[in-house]
Amino acid sequence: MLSLPEQSESPVNVNVEAPNNAYSILLIESDRMVSALLKSSLERVGYTVNQVFCGESAHNAVMNFKPEIIILDISLPGVDGFSLCQTIREAFKGPLLIVTSRNSESDQITALGLGADDYLIKPVSINILKARIEALTRRVSQLTEEQSPEKIEVGDIALFPQSQQCKVKGQSIRLSGFEFQLLLLLLSNEGKVLTRDQIYNLLLGREYNGLERTIDVRISTLRDKLAKKGMKKTKIETVWGKGYILNGSAT
Template identity: 50%
Template sequence: MNAESGTITEFSTVMLVEDDKVLSSLLKSYLEQSSYVVHQVFRGDQAARSQIKIQPDLIILDVGLPGKDGYKVCHELRATYTGPILFLTSNNSEAEHLAAFNVGADAYLSKPVSPQLLSANMDALLRRLRDKHHGKNRQKLTVGEITLTPGEQKCEVNGNDILLSVFEFELLSLLMFNAGKVLTRDDIYKLLLGREYDGSERSVDVRLSRLRDKLISQGVVKTQVKTIWGKGYLLSADEH
């Protein structure tokens, strides 16, 4: 991403992982007209290697890919890639949405999708990424064993770096800035997704559960993301 650019999309690099070559070419043409730099990948088992080579700002990922399906690809990418991943697939069930978020997706769109809706989602994801790199608040924030450096999107647990996706970092930042305070689902949806909670969607619950598991696996013991039934979530730290 061009740090000096006045627009979000200009010169942003996109890795498009889509096996339908006709659709891939159409998307590539549209995105290039919107000033994106687009690299096409047609197989799931080539995605991780291509990501290391391309270093994209954003990844668009299909599910039904030859060689390796999109869920496995996303899980593999999240071992090293912290940028936004947008699923674009014909699967539209709630289970498919939740499966995508559970492996680290930041957004999920169903085919067919209008170019305008795709662009709007990409802009929102890249805006979050830009704000993380160029945000005003660059001071470290520490709660319990966890330390965040917002300006660098850096997360440390007991001094060791851990990889978080853009959304996971935003979610953890929100919880840490409000440590000791209950955040309702509506709070989280409005602050992070810019929309109201509809009362039934579980995407944030799934991603919060994934974040909690990731922190625990990295040795976080004193700091807990607690579910306050009927209310929301709370981050607490036992200092003793």
């Protein structure tokens, strides 16, 4: 179950400002009571929410509803939640948040490696969930507005921010929205060390707690995708104890 505010507070009458844009959310959650609570709460602050209660219907729902945000519980009955996460990510570029009772580190690393943008463990405050959603959409929107040239090219990589396309040595590569923004941030700061604090603030809208591995896993996945397309001149290097740097002329 999700954790609710104290009895003196209403679970829906919370001090959270409505989002600037009425984003549409696809909620994939088998617990109908939890799903109803989330739907009601999110709609109160301006989101449009469509519900799916089983994994078998999830892929068609993504195609039919064309959501801008997906919230997924990987503990759905009758399906492999990780396979579902991967399948959704192959067709969906927007923010994908996992909200589940599965709390092992290996589950979190696997989900993030498959393309999830954030991972929240039940019980979780509805207000925290809203804040995470708004942070992802707000930061990605701001970054896109600030970095919007037609093309950014560094070494083997060419990014086209306006169309959200990425090419490595002329070959197109499929990236999630979060992966694209992460790569855009690195390319826009070529030769500069980006600390984990900076990356967390810019892309996730929160401070790095010193333990979380969200960005580390996403960097690893991004490296693998780029390498499989033949990236050699450009490298995303780890600066131990600090963060990451993109080297556009690595040998």
